[in-house]
Each structure stands twice: as structure tokens, then as C-alpha cells.
Amino acid sequence: GQNIDQPTEMTATEGAIVQINCTYQTSGFNGLFWYQQHAGEAPTFLSYNVLDGLEEKGRFSSFLSRSKGYSYLLLKELQMKDSASYLCAVRDSNYQLIWGAGTKLIIKP
Amino acid sequence: GAVVSQHPSRVICKSGTSVKIECRSLDFQATTMFWYRQFPKQSLMLMATSNEGSKATYEQGVEKDKFLINHASLTLSTLTVTSAHPEDSSFYICSARDGGGDSGELFFGEGSRLTVL
Numbered sequence: 020g021q022n023i024d025q026p027t028e029m030t031a032t033e034g035a036i037v038q039i040n041c042t043y044q045t046s047g048f049n050g051l052f053w054y055q056q057h058a059g060e061a062p063t064f065l066s067y068n069v070l071d072g073l074e075e076k077g078r079f080s081s082f083l084s085r086s087k088g089y090s091y092l093l094l095k096e097l098q099m100k101d102s103a104s105y106l107c108a109v110r111d112s113n114y115q116l117i118w119g120a121g122t123k124l125i126i127k128p
Numbered sequence: 129g130a131v132v133s134q135h136p137s138r139v140i141c142k143s144g145t146s147v148k149i150e151c152r153s154l155d156f157q158a159t160t161m162f163w164y165r166q167f168p169k170q171s172l173m174l175m176a177t178s179n180e181g182s183k184a185t186y187e188q189g190v191e192k193d194k195f196l197i198n199h200a201s202l203t204l205s206t207l208t209v210t211s212a213h214p215e216d217s218s219f220y221i222c223s224a225r226d227g228g229g230d231s232g233e234l235f236f237g238e239g240s241r242l243t244v245l
Contacts, residue, residue: 052234061134061221061236062172106171116234120171 021045023119025107030125031097039092039105039122047112053081053092054106056121062106065092094124102126131155132224134237141212142245148208149240151222157202158224162234163195166219178205212244 022044031037043051050069054062068074068083068090080093092105104121111117131154141147151161159180164172176197177185184197196208209216219241223234 059219059239059241061223061239063236064234116174118171118173 021111021117023107023109023117025105025119025122027120028123028125030127031094033097033099033126033128035097036093036095037097037124039094039107039124041090041092041107041119043088043090043107043109043117043119045109045111045117048085049110049112049114051081051083051090052108052110052116053079053090054108056104056106058103065105097126099126099128132158132222132235132237134222134240136240137238138241138243140243140245143213144211146208146210147212147242148206149220149222149242151205151207151224151237153203153224153235156224158205159202161199161205161222161224163197163205163207164221164223166221166239172221175207180205209242212242214244217242217244 025041050067052067053065055065056062065079066074066081068081071083071085073080073082078095083090094101102125104123106121107119108116133152133154135150139147161178163175165175166172174187175190178197178199180199180202186192194210199205219239221239222237225234
């Protein structure tokens with residue numbers, strides 16, 4: 020079956036760096052996405068990886084290793100507003116998005 | 129970026145009534161829109177794919193007669209929850225893709241929180 024695994028919850032300190040991991044097992048691969056979702060709101064797009072390597076976008080970076088079925092989202096210089104859930108999603112061979120359950124990130128002062 | 133608007137954001141209804149949720153792409157044409165349901169502390173669950181001018185494609189386990197989807201134009205899709213029951217209470221979110229670009233970025237509506245009493 021298809022599966023996306025990411026930690027349920029993480030805690031980090033304001034100003035620090037945090038890495039949220041995502042491992043996946045899907046039928047085919049056509050890209051991996053990271054979305055941010057604040058409580059009670061819809062998700063917003065953060066990043067897209069389809070080739071191996073690191074994609075940097077401001078304070079956020081996303082890494083992909085297709086051979087390992089692994090990705091991480093790296094958040095630097097954490098701010099209180101970064102407290103949210105971070106969803107990992109993989110597009111499979113049928114171009115369907117398979118969603119992880121999300122990682123709730125708690126930022127402490 | 130592209131904007132998707134969803135209405136209403138919150139709705140409370142009595143058991144047995146029907147509720148319609150609208151999803152509009154405001155600055156682009158969306159031939160395909162997606163409807164998700166999200167229960168508390170759970171991930172997004174795709175309910176159906178809405179195709180302009182044709183029937184929606186429902187995911188396994190989603191009752192098409194209960195969740196009616198109409199995609200009458202390139203900018204509007206509607207989801208009607210018919211004869212709603214308390215177990216239908218959930219966060220319903222629509223999304224659309226702007227163009228056929230490979231990045232496949234989805235733009236989400238604000239979501240609609242349905243509470244069935």
C-alpha cells in the first residue's frame with residue numbers, strides 16, 4: 020500500500036533550526052510537496068521537489084532523496100508564526116496526491 | 129499567486145438538511161478542482177475530483193449521492209452535502225491547480241467548517 024510517514028509533533032525554540040522528516044512508499048513518484056497548515060485554515064504551498072537535492076526558499080529548504088524515499092523540510096530562524104502543521108504529500112504514478120498526517124510544530128519562546 | 133475562494137467558511141445545520149459549499153477560482157480558470165475532507169488532527173482525505181462539464185470522480189468509500197458535486201463553469205465548483213448527519217461534521221476544503229505546470233502547485237480555498245447538530 021501507499022504510505023507517508025512523518026512525526027506527529029515536534030517542539031523547537033524561537034530562533035533555532037528544525038528539521039521535519041518525511042519518508043514515503045508510493046506506487047511511482049512524480050514529485051513531493053510540503054504544505055503549511057495553521058489550525059483551522061487551509062494548507063498553503065511551501066515547496067516542491069522532483070529531483071534529488073536541496074531546494075532553498077528563504078528560511079525554508081526542502082531536501083529529497085528518491086532512492087531512499089526520504090525528504091525533509093528545514094526551517095531556519097524559527098519565528099512564533101511558524102507554529103503550524105506541516106504536511107508532506109507525494110504525487111504517485113497516477114498523479115494522485117498522497118498526504119501524510121502532518122507534523123504539528125510547536126515553537127517556544 | 130492564484131486565489132481560490134470558498135464559501136461559507138462556517139455553517140451549522142440541523143440533521144437531515146442539505147448544505148451547499150462553493151469553491152471559486154478568482155483569477156484563473158480551473159478545469160479540475162479537488163474536494164477534501166479533514167477530521168481533527170488527521171490528514172487531508174481526497175473525496176472527489178471535480179471536472180468542468182463532466183461528472184465528478186469519487187474516491188472509494190465516498191457516497192456520490194450524498195456528496196453532490198457540480199462543476200458548471202471553469203471558475204466554480206459546488207459540493208452539496210445532502211441529508212447531513214452529525215458524522216458529516218468536518219472541515220471541507222477545495223483546491224485547484226493553476227494551469228498545467230509541472231510544479232502542480234495546488235491552491236486551496238479557505239475551507240468550510242460544517243457542524244451538523
